[in-house]
Amino acid sequence: MGSGQWIMEKRSSLRNDSFSRDNDNVPETGCLSIIVLGASGDLAKKKTFPALFNLYRQGFLQSNEVHIFGYARTKISDDELRNRIRGYLINDKSAPGQSEQVSEFLQLIKYVSGSYDTEEGFQLLDKEISAHESSKNSLEGSSRRLFYFALPPSVYPSVSRMIKKCCMNRSDLGGWTRIVVEKPFGKDLDSSEKLSAQIGELFEEPQIYRIDHYLGKELVQNLLVLRFANRMFLPLWNRDNIDNVQIVFREDFGTEGRGGYFDEYGIIRDIIQNHLLQVRENNTDMKKVLCDEEVVLGQYDGYRDDPTVPDHSNTPTFATAVLRIHNERWEGKKQGRNEFVIRLQPSEAMYMKLTVKQPGLEMSTAQSELDLSYRQRYQGVTIPEAYERLILDTIRGDQQHFVRRDELKAAWEIFTPLLHRIDDGEMKPLPYKPGSRGPAEADELLSKVGYVQT
Ligand code: NDP
8 A cells, every 4th residue: 555545544534534535436537617606706816716727737627628617796707807817827927838828728717697696697607517518528417516615604505505406417427516615614613503504404525625725735734644654753643752732823914904804703713713723633532621721812912003903802813722632642641852843834844853962072962953944855846835736636526635514513612612702802812012922921821731932
C-alpha cells in the first residue's frame, strides 16, 4: 500500500470515516457542469472563478467536458460577467500566454439570471445545463452537476429546495449532484443544527461539501503526512511526549471598514470555532464545557472607533481558550518539552526547537531550530490555493477535507454556551493594545496551565 493511500485511510479513521463517495458508480469523466450561485458576488470573483481557472489551466478541467454557469439575481450578460472575472485572472504577475488561456476559459462560462426562491430561474438554469449535457453526452443525463453556493447562508435553504426541485441530475444512468456550501454554518448550535436539518432533508451527507478553506491549505494537508509517513513521529504523537498543542492565529491589521460584519460574529465565530478547531484531531473528543477561568477575551483599543462598530460593542477581537481532549491518546500526563512549530501561514514552514551545544569552547547549551522553510526549500514551486484543491476534491468525490455534520455540531457545542454569555454581555473582553500579544491575562492563563513562553 502506498503511503498516500495509507494516509487517506488514517485520516478517514481519525475523522470517523468521513472519506466517502456518494455513488460507487460515479463517472469520473464525462460531462461536468459547475454552477456558481451568487456569481455576481465577492467570493465568486475573488476565489471561486480564479480557482476554477487554475484548475482549467493545469488540465484538471477539460473544455470538452466542462461548462460553468454563473447564477444570480443581477441582470448582466455573459460578457459582462466574463469581463468582471477577467480582471481577477490577469495581473502584472501573469505568465506570458495567460491572456489567451483566460479567453478560452471565459468562453466556458454562461450566465443565467434569476431569483433564489422561485422556480422560474432554476427551471431556466436546468434547461441550460441540460442543453449543455445533451450537446456533450451521448447518454443524456449521465452527468455531473456541482452547485457552489457563493451566497449568504440566509438563502441556502431556499436555494437547496430549488435545486432539489428543478436542477437535479435525474438520470438513472449514473452521474451525481453535489453542493458546496461556505461558512458560516449558523451562529450557534441551534441555528447550525437547523440549517443542517434543512439541507439534510434535501441532500444526503455524501452530497454536501461544507468548505472550510483551512482544510485545503498546504500545511494543514501536510499534518497527516508528517504524522503518519514518518516513523519517528508515530510513537511520539501522544500524551506521553506532547504536553500541549497551541493553535495560534494572529493578524496585524484591524477591521478596515468591515467592522460591521465582524462585530456580528467576533473572533470565536469568525476563526476559532471553525478554522482553528478544524486544524486539530477530532472535535468529537473535545471536552464540551469551557470553564471561565480558562478563557481570556480581549478587544483592542480603538476597535469601537470604527464607525461601523456599535459604541458599546461587547464583541471580542481576541480570545485564548484552553481545550481538553478526552481520549486515550491525549488525556493526562505532563512532560518537559521541546517545541515543534508548524506555520500554516504566512511563509509556510516547519521547525523544531532543540537544545544544542552553544558553538564554542565552553560546554553551554542554547535553543536552536531544525528549519524547513518552504520558500527556501521549494523555490519556484507554486503552492496551490486552498479553493483549487477543495473544488477538485468535490469533483473527485473526496470528502476528507470537508466539514462533517457531526464535527460541526461538536464544534458549536463547545463554544455556544460561551458565545451566548458574550452575546448577553455577561462576559466582557479585556482591553489590549493593537499589535500586542493580547491582554496580559492570556499569557498568565498559558503559564497557569503549564506553558512557559521561551
Ligand atoms: P456577497 O455579499 O458578495 O453575496 C454574493 C451574492 O449573493 C451577491 O452578489 C448577491 O447577488 C447575492 N446576495 C447578497 N446578499 C443577498 C441577500 N441578502 N439575499 C439574497 N441574495 C443576496 O457575499 P460573498 O461573495 O462575500 O460571500 C458568499 C458566501 O461565502 C458567504 O456565505 C460568506 O460568508 C462566504 N465567504 C466569503 C468570503 C469572501 O472572501 N468574500 C470568504 C469566506 C467565506 P445578486 O444580488 O446578484 O443575486
